[in-house]
Amino acid sequence: MRFKPLATLALVAASAAAAPPSFDTLIARMTVEEKVGQLSLFAPVSAGTVGNPATRQPSAAEQRDDLRAGRITGFFNGQGLAIKREAQRIAVNESRLGIPLLFAADVIHGFRTVFPVPLAEAASWDPALAERTARAAAVEATADGFRWTFAPMVDIARDARWGRSVEGSGEDVFLGRQFAAARVRGFQGTDLAHADTMLATAKHFAAYGAAEGGLDYNTVDLSERQLREVYLPPFQAALGAGGAAVMTSFNDIAGVPSNANPWLLDTVLRGEWGFDGVVVSDYTADEELIAHGVAADARDATRLSFLAGTDISMQSGLYRDHLPALVASGEVPMVRLDDAVRRVLRIKQRLGLFDAPMRGLDGADRTDWPEHRALAREAAQRSIVMLKNDGALLPLPKAGQRIALIGPFAGAGDLLGPWTLFPGARPPVTLEDGVRAALTDPSRLTVVRGSGIDTPLRGGLSAAVAAARAADVVLLAVGEGEAMSGEARSRTDISLPAAQQALAEAVAATGKPVVVLLRNGRALALKGAVRDAPALLVTWFLGSETGHAVADVLFGDTSPSGRLPVSFPREPGQVPYYYAHPPTGRPVPASQPDSFYKARYLDSPNEALYPFGHGLGYGDVHYGPPVLSHTRLPWNGTLRVTARVTNRGTRDTTEVVQLYVRDRVASVTRPVRELKGFRQVHLPPGASESVTFTLTRHDLGFVGRDGRPTVEPGDFDVWTAPSAGEGAPASFLLELSTQHHVGQR
Ligand code: BGC
Numbered sequence: 001m002r003f004k005p006l007a008t009l010a011l012v013a014a015s016a017a018a019a020p021p022s023f024d025t026l027i028a029r030m031t032v033e034e035k036v037g038q039l040s041l042f043a044p045v046s047a048g049t050v051g052n053p054a055t056r057q058p059s060a061a062e063q064r065d066d067l068r069a070g071r072i073t074g075f076f077n078g079q080g081l082a083i084k085r086e087a088q089r090i091a092v093n094e095s096r097l098g099i100p101l102l103f104a105a106d107v108i109h110g111f112r113t114v115f116p117v118p119l120a121e122a123a124s125w126d127p128a129l130a131e132r133t134a135r136a137a138a139v140e141a142t143a144d145g146f147r148w149t150f151a152p153m154v155d156i157a158r159d160a161r162w163g164r165s166v167e168g169s170g171e172d173v174f175l176g177r178q179f180a181a182a183r184v185r186g187f188q189g190t191d192l193a194h195a196d197t198m199l200a201t202a203k204h205f206a207a208y209g210a211a212e213g214g215l216d217y218n219t220v221d222l223s224e225r226q227l228r229e230v231y232l233p234p235f236q237a238a239l240g241a242g243g244a245a246v247m248t249s250f251n252d253i254a255g256v257p258s259n260a261n262p263w264l265l266d267t268v269l270r271g272e273w274g275f276d277g278v279v280v281s282d283y284t285a286d287e288e289l290i291a292h293g294v295a296a297d298a299r300d301a302t303r304l305s306f307l308a309g310t311d312i313s314m315q316s317g318l319y320r321d322h323l324p325a326l327v328a329s330g331e332v333p334m335v336r337l338d339d340a341v342r343r344v345l346r347i348k349q350r351l352g353l354f355d356a357p358m359r360g361l362d363g364a365d366r367t368d369w370p371e372h373r374a375l376a377r378e379a380a381q382r383s384i385v386m387l388k389n390d391g392a393l394l395p396l397p398k399a400g401q402r403i404a405l406i407g408p409f410a411g412a413g414d415l416l417g418p419w420t421l422f423p424g425a426r427p428p429v430t431l432e433d434g435v436r437a438a439l440t441d442p443s444r445l446t447v448v449r450g451s452g453i454d455t456p457l458r459g460g461l462s463a464a465v466a467a468a469r470a471a472d473v474v475l476l477a478v479g480e481g482e483a484m485s486g487e488a489r490s491r492t493d494i495s496l497p498a499a500q501q502a503l504a505e506a507v508a509a510t511g512k513p514v515v516v517l518l519r520n521g522r523a524l525a526l527k528g529a530v531r532d533a534p535a536l537l538v539t540w541f542l543g544s545e546t547g548h549a550v551a552d553v554l555f556g557d558t559s560p561s562g563r564l565p566v567s568f569p570r571e572p573g574q575v576p577y578y579y580a581h582p583p584t585g586r587p588v589p590a591s592q593p594d595s596f597y598k599a600r601y602l603d604s605p606n607e608a609l610y611p612f613g614h615g616l617g618y619g620d621v622h623y624g625p626p627v628l629s630h631t632r633l634p635w636n637g638t639l640r641v642t643a644r645v646t647n648r649g650t651r652d653t654t655e656v657v658q659l660y661v662r663d664r665v666a667s668v669t670r671p672v673r674e675l676k677g678f679r680q681v682h683l684p685p686g687a688s689e690s691v692t693f694t695l696t697r698h699d700l701g702f703v704g705r706d707g708r709p710t711v712e713p714g715d716f717d718v719w720t721a722p723s724a725g726e727g728a729p730a731s732f733l734l735e736l737s738t739q740h741h742v743g744q745r
Pocket of ligand 1: 051052077106150203282283487
């Protein structure tokens with residue numbers, strides 16, 4: 001007889017009030033094989049593995065048998081409703097216990113409607129926007145039967161060589177925390193039991209972005225202080241927002257791969273943070289313990305991964321193949337197995353799967369969501385960062401000028417970004433389409449490719465030069481293709497491919513004003529004619545509404561309001577590059593930038609070409625000095641920091657006022673600046689606004705020498721500024737009150 005989970009749940013709920021269901025009765029009835037099945041996640045063979053390396057695959061018939069035998073907890077990245085419907089039918093009706101499947105997917109930045117890549121969206125500096133796009137993505141993906149997303153990626157990325165920078169929120173801890181929490185709220189909604197919510201996964205735990213040399217999957221070695229201060233806080237923020245799943249990372253930290261790291265998964269995640277959700281292995285990461293050289297074979301890898309605290313094995317099949325024997329031999333205690341199974345069942349229960357396993361699976365495939373197009377356009381507009389606008393070249397008039405749109409990114413392709421597995425049927429709006437639609441006379445636009453992404457085109461340069469000569473202004477669409485960023489897409493050189501640089505030089509040599517439209521998934525090192533163009537817009541991968549959004553900014557229907565979530569270094573050799581670095585003992589004096597025996601390169605200034613936080617609007621914003629409510633911050637008190645910003649320009653603009661602090665003397669080195677707040681203000685021409693931030697000592701803490709959180713009294717600098725590279729600080733004193741112990745000095 002099949003188990004009736006609903007009845008049991010009702011009984012448990014009646015007897016144990018608010019306590020989560022224990023699933024003891026169900027677990028007691030499960031065979032070890034069925035238990036292990038709840039910990040085994042696979043790609044459906046009928047869909048194949050998309051976006052991942054191929055693995056040994058069972059036949060479709062074998063996978064059906066697995067479903068009937070309860071050997072599978074769910075599928076991931078399976079396209080279409082039909083296969084999910086059929087699989088769920090088998091699991092619920094034909095397996096002994098009828099435990100429903102959970103369908104997962106990489107819903108990273110939209111589903112059918114594609115929103116800007118996460119790094120781009122972080123450039124909006126508007127977490128509420130990310131919450132809205134995650135919500136919309138969840139609505140679309142749940143209509144396709146998915147209730148679990150492998151997002152958000154909350155890895156801090158400070159090395160632009162790492163291709164997966166595109167998937168996160170950039171280099172900064174504070175910004176990263178806000179976006180991590182917002183995306184979780186968006187995916188999970190107010191209650192996971194609602195039909196349009198998805199379980200969110202904070203990934204990749206942990207420090208995946210710290211890979212040596214920016215090489216994907218590479219080793220990581222960092223101090224516990226840096227781990228706790230920089231790489232872990234976005235995870236804490238995601239879980240604090242209710243995130244109920246965590247994915248392990250491929251890398252090792254100081255010799256211990258995450259899948260085999262009980263300190264990370266048990267001591268910190270479950271112990272210190274009280275996480276009671278599920279930990280899923282990244283794709284075959286358990287099996288990779290063998291290649292890491294910490295497991296002798298698959299059985300050993302299974303034991304290490306499971307005992308470290310990884311609940312679910314993704315795609316390798318290792319748990320299915322080896323956990324039963326490990327339990328039989330006593331190497332894996334049954335109680336540990338039951339705990340992991342209970343966590344998975346609870347998640348399925350929270351998602352309402354036991355109550356309504358077919359919910360969301362019975363409709364028709366839907367590939368177009370017109371109601372989300374406006375949000376896609378808004379998100380894309382607000383992700384664009386204007387780095388430069390010399391001589392107020394932008395915005396352009398919609399009439400009167402002849403425009404040449406030149407470059408490999410003028411037309412179709414490379415619009416959606418590297419993690420778009422489920423794009424809708426409607427093609428994305430190209431730059432050409434968007435610009436043409438905005439022009440009063442669309443025939444004034446000429447479009448020439450000029451170059452391939454990394455190879456020259458025969459006759460390309462001369463066609464581009466001719467088009468530029470015949471135009472009044474050039475829009476130069478250059479940068480990276482989708483295949484140049486994302487997983488396994490690390491680059492040693494973050495500048496433009498030579499073919500595109502040659503195109504930029506040839507076009508600039510015509511003397512025509514050039515607006516560079518960068519397509520990119522990471523910070524780039526801009527050179528020559530690209531760097532020197534009078535106007536520069538970072539347009540990332542903006543998704544479904546790319547062309548319209550870029551045109552909205554180009555022609556001034558909206559003022560650009562994005563700010564860089566990653567510093568743009570001057571030279572590729574400066575990476576890893578981030579603004580919040582500790583000072584050295586030999587800083588370069590501002591008054592003598594060329595002095596010797598200082599921490600500087602011989603061939604480049606240290607400063608970023610465009611610092612973190614930088615971005616211009618169409619206004620002309622001036623900052624008053626930061627005004628402090630007091631010069632002393634009492635231990636239990638608050639301090640208000642106010643910036644007065646004025647738009648002296650003639651156009652509406654949106655300013656992102658940023659608050660930074662520096663701890664001048666502490667028991668450990670502290671970053672030269674750290675973001676502690678930001679606020680967007682809309683400023684019509686001539687308008688002023690006062691923006692006030694409140695600081696308490698809790699904003700000033702760090703990880704002390706003993707590895708524990710501490711706050712130390714003393715002098716702090718504080719900036720209210722348009723970027724991490726601008727502004728002059730005020731200062732205040734954090735006063736120690738005698739009854740409070742602070743960390744050792
Ligand atoms: C990636 C994950 C992703 C998983 C499933 C892995 O290669 O690292 O981010 O969620 O594949 O597609």
